[in-house]
Amino acid sequence: MFVRLIKKRDGVWMYLEKEAIDYFKNYDLKESFLMKLSNKPEGFFSSRRIGSSAEFEEYKEYVPSDNLKDLDWKKYARTQKLLVRQYESYAHSRIYFFLDISNSMNFPTRRLSKLEYSKKFIAIFSYLLLKNQNEVYFVAIGERSPTEIRIHYDNIEKVLAGVEIEKRFHYSNLLKIKADGIAFLISDGWWGKDFQSVIDILVSKKINFFQVLSAEEIDFPYRDFSEFIDSEKGSKVSVDISNFSRIYRKRMTERINMFYDRFSNYSLYYYTMNDKIPYYHSLKNFLDIAV
Amino acid sequence: MKFLNPYFLYFLPFAFLPLLIYLFDKIKRKPVIFPSVEIIEEIIKEKKRSLRLSFFLRQIIRTIILIMLIFSFARPVFDYDLKSLKDFTIIIDPTYSMKEFNLFEIIDLFKQNKIYVGMEEYKDEIFYEREADIVNIINRVIDKENSSSVLLVTDGQKVNFKKLELLSKNISNLVILLLKHTKNNFYFKELEIYPFISARLTEISIKAVLNTDEEVKVVFYLNDKPFAERNVKKSINLSFIPDKSMLKNGENILKLLIEANDFVFDNQIERGFYFIPIRVYIDRNNLLFHNYIKKIVRSLFGDIEEVREIKDANIVFINGLKLNNNVPTYIIPETGFDNKSLAFIKEEGEISGEINSESLPSLNIFKEIRLKNTFRYTGGIYDLTPCVNAGKSTIIYKARNTYLFTFPIAENISELSDNPFLAIFIYETFSSFYKDRINIKSDFPPEESDFEFYSRSELVEKVKKINRFINLKIFEPDKIKERKAELRQALLILFALFLILEALI
Numbered sequence: 001m002f003v004r005l006i007k008k009r010d011g012v013w014m015y016l017e018k019e020a021i022d023y024f025k026n027y028d029l030k031e032s033f034l035m036k037l038s039n040k041p042e043g044f045f046s047s048r049r050i051g052s053s054a055e056f057e058e059y060k061e062y063v064p065s066d067n068l069k070d071l072d073w074k075k076y077a078r079t080q081k082l083l084v085r086q087y088e089s090y091a092h093s094r095i096y097f098f099l100d101i102s103n104s105m106n107f108p109t110r111r112l113s114k115l116e117y118s119k120k121f122i123a124i125f126s127y128l129l130l131k132n133q134n135e136v137y138f139v140a141i142g143e144r145s146p147t148e149i150r151i152h153y154d155n156i157e158k159v160l161a162g163v164e165i166e167k168r169f170h171y172s173n174l175l176k177i178k179a180d181g182i183a184f185l186i187s188d189g190w191w192g193k194d195f196q197s198v199i200d201i202l203v204s205k206k207i208n209f210f211q212v213l214s215a216e217e218i219d220f221p222y223r224d225f226s227e228f229i230d231s232e233k234g235s236k237v238s239v240d241i242s243n244f245s246r247i248y249r250k251r252m253t254e255r256i257n258m259f260y261d262r263f264s265n266y267s268l269y270y271y272t273m274n275d276k277i278p279y280y281h282s283l284k285n286f287l288d289i290a291v
Numbered sequence: 292m293k294f295l296n297p298y299f300l301y302f303l304p305f306a307f308l309p310l311l312i313y314l315f316d317k318i319k320r321k322p323v324i325f326p327s328v329e330i331i332e333e334i335i336k337e338k339k340r341s342l343r344l345s346f347f348l349r350q351i352i353r354t355i356i357l358i359m360l361i362f363s364f365a366r367p368v369f370d371y372d373l374k375s376l377k378d379f380t381i382i383i384d385p386t387y388s389m390k391e392f393n394l395f396e397i398i399d400l401f402k403q404n405k406i407y408v409g410m411e412e413y414k415d416e417i418f419y420e421r422e423a424d425i426v427n428i429i430n431r432v433i434d435k436e437n438s439s440s441v442l443l444v445t446d447g448q449k450v451n452f453k454k455l456e457l458l459s460k461n462i463s464n465l466v467i468l469l470l471k472h473t474k475n476n477f478y479f480k481e482l483e484i485y486p487f488i489s490a491r492l493t494e495i496s497i498k499a500v501l502n503t504d505e506e507v508k509v510v511f512y513l514n515d516k517p518f519a520e521r522n523v524k525k526s527i528n529l530s531f532i533p534d535k536s537m538l539k540n541g542e543n544i545l546k547l548l549i550e551a552n553d554f555v556f557d558n559q560i561e562r563g564f565y566f567i568p569i570r571v572y573i574d575r576n577n578l579l580f581h582n583y584i585k586k587i588v589r590s591l592f593g594d595i596e597e598v599r600e601i602k603d604a605n606i607v608f609i610n611g612l613k614l615n616n617n618v619p620t621y622i623i624p625e626t627g628f629d630n631k632s633l634a635f636i637k638e639e640g641e642i643s644g645e646i647n648s649e650s651l652p653s654l655n656i657f658k659e660i661r662l663k664n665t666f667r668y669t670g671g672i673y674d675l676t677p678c679v680n681a682g683k684s685t686i687i688y689k690a691r692n693t694y695l696f697t698f699p700i701a702e703n704i705s706e707l708s709d710n711p712f713l714a715i716f717i718y719e720t721f722s723s724f725y726k727d728r729i730n731i732k733s734d735f736p737p738e739e740s741d742f743e744f745y746s747r748s749e750l751v752e753k754v755k756k757i758n759r760f761i762n763l764k765i766f767e768p769d770k771i772k773e774r775k776a777e778l779r780q781a782l783l784i785l786f787a788l789f790l791i792l793e794a795l796i
Contacts, residue, residue, distance in 0.1 A: 104326035104327050216325075225313065225316070227321075227322035228324075229322050229325065231326050231327070237328045240347055241334070242348075244334070247334055248330060248334065
C-alpha cells in the first residue's frame with residue numbers, strides 16, 4: 001500500500017490527510033457494504049480471492065472477526081470445530097465519484113469550502129476503497145464536458161488539486177459518463193430549476209447522493225433583514241421578514257427530508273454532510289449507517 | 292392632551308431606538324454572497340406583501356409599545372363631557388367659604404345626579420355650616436347611596452386632605468371639583484392680631500402671612516368703618532391706633548374686618564370678619580372688685596367673655612400686686628401716692644432703684660389717657676381720670692408698645708368715688724391665643740386653624756400623593772364643564788395587546 005503524505009504547500013489544500021488515515025487505521029471496508037451499494041452485477045469483477053460472495057469456496061477456521069452468519073453449525077456438530085464458510089470474492093468493484101464543481105460549492109470563502117471538504121471526503125473514501133482493491137474513478141461535473149479519471153494512491157492529490165471551480169452545474173454532464181459501477185454524487189443540491197431533472201438522472205443512473213452543506217446553509221445565522229447575492233446567478237435578494245431564519249431552517253429541513261424520501265424510494269443512498277463535522281467523521285457515520 | 296407626569300416624556304426619544312437601530316443596521320449591512328438563494332426566494336415569493344414588511348412592521352410595533360409604555364407612565368389626560376359623570380354622587384362642601392360661589396349653577400350642571408350638601412340631600416336650598424368633616428360626610432353618603440363614585444365640590448378650605456386616605460374602600464372614583472376663589476385666591480397662613488386695649492384703644496397690631504406671592508389688597512374695618520387699606524405682598528405687619536371716634540358708647544364690640552378677597556355676599560357684615568373677642572380675666576379674690584370691673588368693662592366694650600385663666604385673656608384685671616413674674620414690669624411711684632418703695636424692673640428683669648416717675652414715657656401716655664365715656668353703676672357715675680390723681684401705688688405693665696398701669700382698687704367701692712381707675716393688663720400670650728384657638732362668636736370663617744390652607748398647586752400635589760385612587764381627579768375650575776380622564780389604563784391594555792401581537796408576528 002502506497003501512501004504519500006503531502007503537507008499543505010503554498011495555500012493548496014492537501015486532501016489525503018494523516019489524521020483521516022489514522023482515523024480509519026483499523027477500519028475494514030466490508031465487502032458486504034459494496035454489495036449493498038451495488039445494484040448491478042456488472043459493477044463487480046470477479047477475481048479469485050477469498051471473500052464473501054454467493055458461491056461457497058472453502059472452509060476456514062473461525063476467528064473472532066468473522067461474521068457469525070458464516071459459521072457452519074452442522075460442521076461444528078460433526079467436528080466440534082468452529083469453521084467459517086468462505087465464498088468467492090466479488091472484490092474489485094468500480095466506484096465513481098461525481099463532484100459538483102459549481103460556484104455554489106465554493107462557499108464559505110473564509111474557511112474550508114464545501115468543495116475542498118468534498119475533495120477530502122473523496123480522498124479518504126477513495127483511499128479506503130483502493131485499500132480493498134477497488135477501482136475508483138473521479139468525475140468533476142461543472143459547465144465543461146466531464147472527464148473520467150481513475151484514481152490511484154499516487155494521483156489522488158494531483159487529481160483533486162487539479163479540480164477548479166466552474167460557474168454552473170450542468171446536470172446533463174452526468175449523462176455523459178457511463179458509470180458502470182457504484183456511483184456517488186457529491187453536491188450541495190442547489191440545482192435551481194433543473195432540480196427535478198437532476199433527481200431523475202440520479203435515480204435512473206442509480207447514483208447515490210451525498211449532499212454537502214455548510215453550517216450557514218443549514219443554520220442560516222443571518223438577521224431577519226439581510227441582502228443576499230446568489231453565488232452562481234449573481235442575483236440579489238433582500239430579506240426583511242421577521243423570523244426569517246426560523247422559516248428558512250424549517251424549509252431546509254423539509255428539503256433534506258424530501259431528498260431522503262426520494263432517494264430511499266429508489267433504494268439509493270442519500271446522506272447529508274455538514275461541514276461543521278470533520279469529513280472523515282461524516283464518512284465513518286455514513287459507513288456505519290450503510291453497513 | 293395633558294400629562295400628569297410630563298417628565299416621563301423625556302424618555303420618548305428612546306422609544307425610537309428599535310427603529311433607528313434597524314435602519315442604521317440596514318444601512319451598514321453588506322450583502323452576503325450565499326451559495327444559492329433558492330430557498331430564500333421561495334420563502335419570499337410565498338409570503339404575501341404585507342408579511343414582507345413584517346420585520347419593519349415589528350420595529351414599528353416595538354416603537355409603539357415603548358411609546359405607549361412611556362405615555363402610560365406620563366399619565367395622559369383628556370377632556371370629555373360631564374355627561375360621563377352621570378353615575379357620580381355629588382357632594383358639596385357645606386362650609387361658609389363656599390358662599391362665594393354660585394353653587395346653584397354647579398348644581399344645575401349635575402341635575403341628573405344625586406346631590407348632597409354636606410350630609411343632607413339637596414332640596415332647593417343650601418344650608419351652610421361652620422365646619423364639616425368632609426371625609427366622614429363622603430363615607431356616610433356613599434354608604435347611604437350605595438355609590439362608588441363621588442364628585443366633591445369644594446374650595447379646599449375646609450377639607451383636610453390628609454384624611455382622604457381614610458375614605459371608604461368602596462369608593463373607586465373620586466373627582467374633586469376644586470373651586471377657585473376669584474381674583475385674590477389666597478389664605479392667611481398665619482394671622483396674629485394684637486389689640487392692645489387700655490383705657491382706650493391704643494394700638495392694634497396685625498401680623499399676617501399669606502400663602503400667595505401675589506399682591507393682595509387688604510382693607511381694615513373697625514366697627515364697619517374702613518380705616519386702613521394696604522397692598523400686601525406675602526406678609527403684612529401693620530400697627531395702627533384707632534381713632535377714639537371709632538369707639539361707640541355702649542356699643543363697642545371690637546370688630547376688626549380684614550377684607551382681602553372680593554367676596555360677594557348678601558350679608559355684608561359677614562364679609563371676612565375677624566372678631567377680636569374681648570376675653571376678660573377679672574381677679575375673683577375680691578368679689579367686689581370683680582363685679583365692679585365687670586360692669587365697667589362691659590360698659591366700655593359691650594359683651595365680653597370672662598375667662599378663668601390669665602393666659603386665656605386678652606384683658607386682665609387684677610387686684611394690685613398679683614404679678615406674673617415673666618411679665619416685664621415697670622413700677623413707678625406716683626405723685627401723691629403712698630411712698631412705699633417700688634422697684635423698677637427693666638424688661639430684662641433687672642431690678643434697679645427707684646425711678647422718678649416723671650421721666651418715664653408711660654406717664655405721658657398716662658396723661659393722655661382720657662376716657663370721656665361715663666358709665667353707670669348702681670353706685671353712681673364715675674369719671675375715669677388720669678391716675679396721677681389716683682391714691683395708692685401704681686404699677687405699670689409694659690406690653691409691647693403700650694404702657695399700662697394698675698393700682699390697687701380700694702376694697703370699698705366708695706373709695707373710688709373721686710378717681711376710679713381702670714386697670715388693664717394684657718398678657719403677652721395674646722398672640723398664641725389666636726394661633727391655637729379662635730373663638731368665633733358667629734359662624735363664619737376663618738376656619739379653624741387646624742386646617743391648612745393650600746394654594747391650588749399645593750392642593751393638587753397633596754391629592755396626587757393619595758395613590759389609592761387611580762381615578763382621583765381634580766377639575767380645572769375654569770373648565771367646569773369638562774373632566775379629565777386618564778388614559779393610563781387604556782394605554783396599558785393597548786400595550787399588552789401589542790405585546791401579544793408582536794409575539795404572534
